Amino acid sequence: MPMLIDTIDDQTARAACARQGNRPDGLIEILHDIQASAGFVSDAAIATLADALNLSRAEVLGVVSFYHDFKRQPGARHVLKLCRAEACQAAGGDAAAAEIERRLGALGVTEGDEPALEIRSVYCLGNCALSPAALLDETPIGRIDADRLMSELVAREIVEAEPQ
Numbered sequence: 001m002p003m004l005i006d007t008i009d010d011q012t013a014r015a016a017c018a019r020q021g022n023r024p025d026g027l028i029e030i031l032h033d034i035q036a037s038a039g040f041v042s043d044a045a046i047a048t049l050a051d052a053l054n055l056s057r058a059e060v061l062g063v064v065s066f067y068h069d070f071k072r073q074p075g076a077r078h079v080l081k082l083c084r085a086e087a088c089q090a091a092g093g094d095a096a097a098a099e100i101e102r103r104l105g106a107l108g109v110t111e112g113d114e115p116a117l118e119i120r121s122v123y124c125l126g127n128c129a130l131s132p133a134a135l136l137d138e139t140p141i142g143r144i145d146a147d148r149l150m151s152e153l154v155a156r157e158i159v160e161a162e163p164q
């Protein structure tokens with residue numbers, strides 16, 4: 001029997017709201033908390049947040065959809081952000097990004113139902129002095145090239161070493 005979304009109380013979202021005192025101005029922190037715990041912000045979480053914070057679902061969804069870091073679907077556990085803005089382009093970032101995408105694609109880690117890694121293009125990470133720049137989960141990496149990024153991914157056991 002299908003369950004109506006209105007009847008679902010998302011316990012992860014409820015607990016995250018409680019940690020912020022059910023304050024609407026804590027919405028961003030609450031969303032980060034939910035995503036860190038559940039990996040994404042579900043419809044049930046949005047309904048629970050609206051109820052706990054006395055906001056409309058549209059208000060909650062508006063914030064979730066405004067910030068690209070919040071996921072609405074389960075996805076990869078690791079995110080590699082590659083800067084494609086001007087300073088990084090000038091330092092060879094586009095070529096590095098193309099090569100890393102090619103090598104990871106060949107390993108099959110960026111595709112499939114539950115990929116190990118998602119690659120996103122971003123436009124300035126605030127690390128222009130070390131361009132081309134990347135951000136692997138929360139770790140900034142400067143002066144990237146494909147070999148350096150692959151070594152980092154292997155060291156963190158996100159991918160296996162490429163066959164020789």
Ligand code: FES
Nearest residue numbers: 083085088125128
């Ligand atoms: S342009 Fe790439 S970090 Fe600023």
